[in-house]
Structures are given as structure tokens and as C-alpha cells.
Amino acid sequence: MATSNTDELFRNNQQYASGEPVHMPGYPGKQPIQPSRRVAVVACMDARLDVEDLLGLQTGEAHIIRNAGGVVTEDAIRCLIISHHLLNTNEIILIHHTRCGMLAFTDDLLKAGLEGDAAAEKLLGQATGRTFVSTGKASSSPVAFHAFRGPIEPLDSPRDDKNMERLAWDVRRGISAIKNHPWLPASGPDAVTVRGFIYDVDTGELEEVSYPGPMGSIG
Incomplete structure (x- = not known):
């Protein structure tokens, strides 16, 4: 099976977490409008996430869509449709993270x-x-406001099994929302792929979320 751009960016993250920078911050010169890696990333706005650094992305390689929580909202879907159909991206990466404020309300x-x-x-x-x-x-x-499902906890709580489960629930809901949207094809010659991750702000590491799986309880 061919290696995807998502696989390569995940490997970049392993370098990043070990202290080896991959992202080059210098101005790269003139770039085409289409992202060269054909990747779109939906990530949280948290100040501890530098998406280009943690994925080793260079200028011009990906669209980066950020909001509170990295939630797949109506506006995120709008951006992804434009990104795919007009600007030729075909891989979508969702990134949530530990100690997220969306767990606290x-x-x-x-x-x-x-x-x-x-x-x-x-x-x-x-x-x-x-x-x-x-x-x-x-x-x-x-x-x-799209707060994450489940019982609230104090802001910036360290990771544990319960809050990791809550984060995974929301990542899976985001994957499902994209995979089942009529304007984001999941099969055929123009299909997009979507994978979701949780970023550990204390280690710098991405952990992939399995899909399908549980998407949460109100209890």
C-alpha cells in the first residue's frame, strides 16, 4: 500500500517530538495556490499547538483550518469543501489535543x-x-460553542483515560461528519481520506484515533 502524505506527516511528528525540527520557517519564494501535499488540517486554536512545526509542514503544503477545539463545524465543512473541490486537496487530518479547554464547560x-x-x-x-x-x-x-461531550473537568487537567476518551469521541464525530457529508466524497475517483489524532501537549506526540468507534454519551 502506498504511503500517504498523512503517514509522512505522522512520521515528521515523531521527529518533532524527539527534538528534531522539520518545519523550515524561512520564506520559500513564490508558491502555487494549490497546497502541494494536497492536505487540509482541522486543528484546535490552542496556543501550544504549532501545526506547521508538529507536522513538519512547509509553506505551501497544506490548508490549516483552526477553531476552538478543532471541531468539524459548519464553517470547517465549508472550508473543506472549497479546499477539496476548488484547490485539489484529498487528505484531511483532524487534530485534537490533551488539556483542552473544551473539556472544562x-x-x-x-x-x-x-x-x-x-x-x-x-x-x-x-x-x-x-x-x-x-x-x-x-x-x-x-x-x-461545541463543548466536548461528557462530564466537565477543571481547565488544563492532565490527561487521563476519561478525558482521552472524551477527546476521541469528538474526533470520531468529526471524522463521521466529513465521511458522511454529500459534498465530500468518501469513495470513487475524487474521494478524500480523513484521519484523526490527539496531540499530547506535554510530549509533542500525535496519537491516532481509531475509527469507527464510540462517539460519546450524555451520561
Whole structure:
């Protein structure tokens, strides 16, 4: 079986985690608009993730789409459709990470805190270690914050089996959302592949998430 770009980038990560830099930060000169590796990455916005460094990507090789949690939202899907159909990418990589802030709240809790609920403000303050300041106002947007499914934990909690499971649930939901989207073909001559990983912010290593598998419980 031929080695994919995703396989090569995973090997780059092993070098990165061992202290060997792969990404070259210098300006590379004129580049074509299409990513040369035909890769699109959806990753969390966390400041501890430098996607180019941890994958050993060079300028011009991949599209990088980032948001809170690296969640496959409607906008991420929009970007992936454009990336694939107009700019010729055919491999998608999802990256979540340990100690993620999306494990520390629920959508309802954050909305209640923003609207002025004192109990929610207190819980959010305890979770984040900072004074949570309510706006005292309701809003129809964003419709969702996409907090990860499962019981909340303090912000920046070290990895354990439970939070790793929660992260894997969300990665699998993202893979499923892409694989089952009618405009992102999963088979045929124009098919895209999608694989998901969890990045350990304490070691620099990527760990692949198996798919299919459990995608979470509200209990």
C-alpha cells in the first residue's frame, strides 16, 4: 500500500517530538495556490499547538483550518469543501489535543454564565481559575460553542483515560461528519481520506484515533 502524505506527516511528528525540527520557517519564494501535499488540517486554536512545526509542514503544503477545539463545524465543512473541490486537496487530518479547554464547560453552562447566572459564573470561575465576568445579555449567536461531550473537568487537567476518551469521541464525530457529508466524497475517483489524532501537549506526540468507534454519551 502506498504511503500517504498523512503517514509522512505522522512520521515528521515523531521527529518533532524527539527534538528534531522539520518545519523550515524561512520564506520559500513564490508558491502555487494549490497546497502541494494536497492536505487540509482541522486543528484546535490552542496556543501550544504549532501545526506547521508538529507536522513538519512547509509553506505551501497544506490548508490549516483552526477553531476552538478543532471541531468539524459548519464553517470547517465549508472550508473543506472549497479546499477539496476548488484547490485539489484529498487528505484531511483532524487534530485534537490533551488539556483542552473544551473539556472544562458545557454549552448551557457557558451561555448561562454569559447571561448572568450567578451559579454558572461561579462554576466557570472555578474551572478556569479566573474571575468570570458576565455580560448580562442573551444572544442568538453563536448557536453552539461545541463543548466536548461528557462530564466537565477543571481547565488544563492532565490527561487521563476519561478525558482521552472524551477527546476521541469528538474526533470520531468529526471524522463521521466529513465521511458522511454529500459534498465530500468518501469513495470513487475524487474521494478524500480523513484521519484523526490527539496531540499530547506535554510530549509533542500525535496519537491516532481509531475509527469507527464510540462517539460519546450524555451520561
